[in-house]
Amino acid sequence: MSTAPKARALRSNTPNLARSALGFFRNIFGGGAAPASASGEAARIPRRSTGFNQFTRTILRPDGQKILDLGSTSFNNISFLTGLGHKAYNEDVLAAGNASRLVIPGEEEGTKTVDVARFLAEDLQYDPETFDAVLMWDVCDYLPEPLVKPVVERIYQITKPRGALLAFFHTREAGAEAPYYRYHIKDENSLELQQGPHFQLQRTFQNRHVENLFHEYSSIKFFLGKENIREVLLLR
Amino acid sequence: MDTYRADVAHIGKSVIIKGELSGSEDLFLDGEVEGNIDLRNHNLVIGPNSRVRANVHAKDVVIHGKVDGNITGVEKVELKKTAVLNGDINTQRIVIEDGAFFKGAIDIRKTDSKTEPVRATAHAAAASPVFSAPVVNAPVASPAGIAEKK
Numbered sequence: 001m002s003t004a005p006k007a008r009a010l011r012s013n014t015p016n017l018a019r020s021a022l023g024f025f026r027n028i029f030g031g032g033a034a035p036a037s038a039s040g041e042a043a044r045i046p047r048r049s050t051g052f053n054q055f056t057r058t059i060l061r062p063d064g065q066k067i068l069d070l071g072s073t074s075f076n077n078i079s080f081l082t083g084l085g086h087k088a089y090n091e092d093v094l095a096a097g098n099a100s101r102l103v104i105p106g107e108e109e110g111t112k113t114v115d116v117a118r119f120l121a122e123d124l125q126y127d128p129e130t131f132d133a134v135l136m137w138d139v140c141d142y143l144p145e146p147l148v149k150p151v152v153e154r155i156y157q158i159t160k161p162r163g164a165l166l167a168f169f170h171t172r173e174a175g176a177e178a179p180y181y182r183y184h185i186k187d188e189n190s191l192e193l194q195q196g197p198h199f200q201l202q203r204t205f206q207n208r209h210v211e212n213l214f215h216e217y218s219s220i221k222f223f224l225g226k227e228n229i230r231e232v233l234l235l236r
Numbered sequence: 237m238d239t240y241r242a243d244v245a246h247i248g249k250s251v252i253i254k255g256e257l258s259g260s261e262d263l264f265l266d267g268e269v270e271g272n273i274d275l276r277n278h279n280l281v282i283g284p285n286s287r288v289r290a291n292v293h294a295k296d297v298v299i300h301g302k303v304d305g306n307i308t309g310v311e312k313v314e315l316k317k318t319a320v321l322n323g324d325i326n327t328q329r330i331v332i333e334d335g336a337f338f339k340g341a342i343d344i345r346k347t348d349s350k351t352e353p354v355r356a357t358a359h360a361a362a363a364s365p366v367f368s369a370p371v372v373n374a375p376v377a378s379p380a381g382i383a384e385k386k
Contacts (some may be wrong), residue, residue, distance in 0.1 A: 041334050066341075073315075073332060073336055073337055073338040074332075075330075075331070075332040075333070075334070078330065078332060078342055082330075082342060087341055087342065087343050088339050088341065088342045089340070089341045089342075090339060090340065090341075090342070091339050092337065092339065095337070098338075119292040136339075
């Protein structure tokens with residue numbers, strides 16, 4: 001194909017490209033199921049992440065750090081972290097926190113709540129100051145309410161001083177039905193999002209809520225993320 | 237390693253073993269084991285019906301079923317998409333399929349310079365047999381919150 005036909009083809013495809021781009025952004029945090037790949041898995045949507053880039057810089061050296069990933073099990077993440085020479089820990093906090101075994105009757109008749117004591121006895125069980133860094137992703141937005149503060153406090157306890165934590169938060173514009181996405185590390189600059197198991201968005205945090213929730217941390221840095229997500233890098 | 241071959245020892249899904257399980261041949265395990273499994277230089281496949289509460293030591297370990305215990309795979313550990321592992325992994329290479337559930341630590345042992353680098357290998361979801369669905373938990377409604385409720 002010569003240059004001119006290529007240019008014509010590009011021009012004629014422009015509306016389609018615009019529609020594709022619109023669909024792309026709708027799919028991310030705006031509802032709409034991600035299309036499935038040929039293998040039946042949900043498709044992965046690439047996204048650049050300044051927060052993750054900054055997080056990665058904190059864990060480059062030395063080797064042998066202990067990194068905790070609180071998201072769904074991801075081969076990419078384990079591969080990336082072990083590839084840096086670190087020891088990767090995985091604990092799917094959302095799966096654990098939403099497990100039926102934790103559901104107990106609430107104080108008011110007919111209501112249900114979560115057995116926080118049992119969760120803390122069975123999950124996130126590590127010695128104090130074990131981890132050099134923690135990948136929290138957007139777990140806070142989907143955790144059952146009674147678990148949010150206890151989980152944040154436990155993570156603080158098990159993170160080393162000056163250890164980094166990366167967390168994402170939806171903005172209000174994401175909408176109440178923002179689907180849950182699994183985060184896969186693509187490289188030090190970008191992530192891949194894959195629509196995962198169904199978890200209901202429980203809340204959206206404003207910046208001051210985030211600051212209050214993580215008030216024990218020595219440093220907090222917000223990054224204006226794309227697609228209705230804020231990225232936050234904290235140092236203990 | 238295939239899930240079933242004539243030259244592979246086979247423990248069926250109705251078998252329950254408590255204690256030490258050791259051997260010097262490849263093993264396909266689809267039953268329950270509580271204790272320890274030690275195959276050293278041989279391969280182990282933990283089948284989809286298997287329920288293992290044991291520390292496992294083998295050359296290659298492939299997990300389709302549920303395991304509570306630490307896994308040492310001298311060369312490789314594979315978590316298939318139906319695998320549920322609560323325990324630590326110590327190996328040279330690891331493969332994890334989408335849908336596998338893992339809670340624990342992964343320590344990748346470095347190989348010597350003549351062999352492949354330590355890195356985890358690409359996953360191969362397409363090659364996996366079809367078994368039951370991965371672990372998915374239902375959400376729980378939450379009471380009044382810290383932040384703005386949806």
